[in-house]
Amino acid sequence: xxxxxxxxxxxxxxxxxxxxxxxxxxxxxxxxxxxxxxxxxxxxxxxxxxxxxxxxxxxxxxxxxxxxxxxxxxxxxxxxxxxxxxxxxxxxxxxxxxxxxxxxxxxxxxxxxxxxxxxxxxxxxxxxxxxxxxxxxxxxxxxxxxxxxxxxxxxxxxxxxxxxxxxxx
Amino acid sequence: xxxxxxxxxxxxxxxxxxxxxxxxxxxxxxxxxxxxxxxxxxxxxxxxxxxxxxxxxxxxxxxxxxxxxxxxxxxxxxxxxxxxxxxxxxxxxxxxxxxxxxxxxxxxxxxxxxxxxxxxxxxxxxxxxxxxxxxxxxxxxxxxxxxxxxxxxxxxxxxxxx
Numbered sequence: 613x614x615x616x617x618x619x620x621x622x623x624x625x626x627x628x629x630x631x632x633x634x635x636x637x638x639x640x641x642x643x644x645x646x647x648x649x650x651x652x653x654x655x656x657x658x659x660x661x662x663x664x665x666x667x668x669x670x671x672x673x674x675x676x677x678x679x680x681x682x683x684x685x686x687x688x689x690x691x692x693x694x695x696x697x698x699x700x701x702x703x704x705x706x707x708x709x710x711x712x713x714x715x716x717x718x719x720x721x722x723x724x725x726x727x728x729x730x731x732x733x734x735x736x737x738x739x740x741x742x743x744x745x746x747x748x749x750x751x752x753x754x755x756x757x758x759x760x761x762x763x764x765x766x767x768x769x770x771x772x773x774x775x776x777x778x779x780x781x
Numbered sequence: 782x783x784x785x786x787x788x789x790x791x792x793x794x795x796x797x798x799x800x801x802x803x804x805x806x807x808x809x810x811x812x813x814x815x816x817x818x819x820x821x822x823x824x825x826x827x828x829x830x831x832x833x834x835x836x837x838x839x840x841x842x843x844x845x846x847x848x849x850x851x852x853x854x855x856x857x858x859x860x861x862x863x864x865x866x867x868x869x870x871x872x873x874x875x876x877x878x879x880x881x882x883x884x885x886x887x888x889x890x891x892x893x894x895x896x897x898x899x900x901x902x903x904x905x906x907x908x909x910x911x912x913x914x915x916x917x918x919x920x921x922x923x924x925x926x927x928x929x930x931x932x933x934x935x936x937x938x939x940x941x942x943x
Contacts, residue, residue: 633809635868635875636800637923638902642873643909647902654899736896736941 654735662732665710666750672702673715673726673752681724681756688719691758695726709733711747725755789828790938792821793888797881797931804927810877818884825888826850857886860894878926885934889942896941901926901933 638646680695695717704712712730719725731747800814830846861883868874886894905926912918 632812633803633807634812634815634877634880635808635923636804636810636877636881636925636927637808637875638878638905638909638926639873639920640909640913640918640922640924641920642871643902643905643924643926644913647899647906650899650902654895735892736899 658732658734661708661710662748662750665707665730665732666752668706669710669712669728669730669750670752670754672699673728673754676702677724677726677754677756681758691724692717692719695724699726699728722757723755724758725753727751727753786825786828789821789825789888792824793818793885794931794934794938796821797885797927797934800877800881801925801928801931804877804925808875808923808925810881810927815877815880815884818881822884822887853890854887856891857889857894858883859886859891860898861886864898875923875926878930881927881930885930889937893937893942896937897930897933899933900936901929904932905929 676695676699679698680691683691683694686694696715699715699717709732710730711733712728715726715728717724717726729749729751731749733747796814796817799817800810803814804810829850861879861881864874864882865876865879868876868879882894882898885897889897905924909918909924912924913920918924
């Protein structure tokens with residue numbers, strides 16, 4: 613099989629391409645700016661994750677509490693169970709990197725409460741040797757009273773009366 | 782750490798160390814050396830498959846494995862690709878740095894590549910600041926980055942990926 617001069621040239625050029633070099637440098641300017649900019653971007657992103665997850669946790673606690681308080685004809689123990697059940701049933705995949713702890717619920721003197729905490733592990737946690745506190749934590753504590761039927765009706769009437777009074781004026 | 786996972790990492794460290802020599806001398810890396818990174822990357826994929834099938838004791842489906850591989854690799858390529866694009870746009874970062882970071886990203890995933898670039902650049906900023914203060918270099922002078930990427934990778938292996 614004949615090998616043409618062109619083919620030899622082509623083969624030679626592909627070998628030459630392998631011997632070619634690619635730059636492996638950072639300019640001094642970039643070396644000084646890059647870690648600072650990258651650090652700021654990472655901090656902003658992680659603060660955003662933390663705020664988002666904390667808000668979501670508080671929102672979930674509040675939703676579960678309102679729903680549990682709305683249940684009628686249940687005992688205090690059942691209400692606590694319902695509260696925890698409602699909280700656990702809320703869709704949790706929305707959280708970004710959040711590690712929730714077990715929620716605590718209690719009922720005393722007509723006040724139903726839920727307490728929940730969670731933590732976000734920040735990046736490069738392996739470098740924190742001195743105290744091992746490699747997390748940002750947050751806690752949500754919500755309380756609510758069970759409203760009696762009569763109170764609800766009276767309040768409704770009171771508000772309705774005020775609205776009607778405003779309209780007449 | 783599992784020895785099967787450690788072998789590709791050790792191969793990658795050796796490859797990066799080999800690339801550091803021409804980088805320190807000429808601030809350039811031969812292209813064939815960049816192709817050498819395919820060895821640890823392939824070894825990583827094989828060891829990953831072996832470890833999943835042995836440790837998990839589960840039947841590894843082709844779709845499941847390819848899906849997992851694409852998820853890890855795709856995300857891991859983001860920091861390296863971003864560095865390449867940044868280098869193309871500004872002209873202040875070499876192409877080889879981005880390629881090496883992409884190789885590391887394929888093996889270690891997104892957080893791995895991000896940690897390596899963070900610590901590599903942080904370590905590089907120290908001699909850069911010292912040399913600039915001593916007026917040995919100018920702002921536009923190039924400094925070899927691949928040895929620092931290697932140092933960042935070692936920090937990732939021994940301190941962060943545990």
